[in-house]
Amino acid sequence: MSYRIGFGIDFHQLVEGRDLWIGGIKIPHTKGALGHSDADVLLHAICDAMLGALSLGDIGIHFPNTDEKYKNIDSKILLQETFKLISDKGYEIVNIDSSLCLEAPKIKKYSGEMRETIARILNLSIDDVSIKATTTETMGFVGREEGLVAYANVLLKKKN
Template sequence: MSFRIGQGIDFHQLVAGRDLWIGGVKIPHEKGALGHSDADVLLHAICDALLGALALGDIGTHFPDTSADFKDIDSKILLERSYQLVQQKGYRVINIDATLLLERPKIKPYVTAMREVIAAIMGIGTEDVSIKATTMETMGFVGRQEGLSAHAVALLEKL
């Protein structure tokens, strides 16, 4: 069997007047992530992990923020398309492990829904999707609640 591992990371500013989407789930909060798409930091990190595992470039290569086609696009579509590229190369996801970095809001109430969304897109079980969160202990841009970040690792297996 052939295995490949990929790592992804993403950052977005938090601003008033935007919805906050994390892991394909809309989370009530006074600020949302700023970006060309819906700015779902978690799904973007997972896309990069998938693409990186097979040396297919990054999310910006496939879905550039200079293209009107991707303006305000639902990041679940970007994840679906990224996974289609993985499948076209003859691979499948074994598991995803992701960590969110944000001070607020607390995401624990939404983690199950996020895992379900991600698992459904990739046709894997929720037990194959891990989502954790941590704060920055009030340090840096995340600690000041100016932005958020996500890191993801994807393990792929050749079919």
């Protein structure tokens, strides 16, 4: 059986006047992530991990921020499209391990819904989706609440 591992990372600025989308859900906060799409850092990192595992480039190649059809797009659609690319190559996801780095808001109470959303889109069990969170102890751009970061590892296996 053939296995492939992918790693993804994404950063976005936090600004007033935008909604904050993380893991496919809208989280109440005074700031939101700035980006061409809905700027969901977690879903973007997962997409990059999936693409990287199969040497398919990155999210910017498949969904460029210069293309107006992706302007303000729901990143759940990008995740679905990325999953289709992986499936078309004959692979399925074994599991996802991810980490969010942000000072606020605290996402623990939202992580279950995020896991459910991601699992549903990717035809996984919720137990196959891990979401952890940390802060930078007020250091750097994350600590100053100027931005947030997501990291994701994905294990793929060749379908039987």
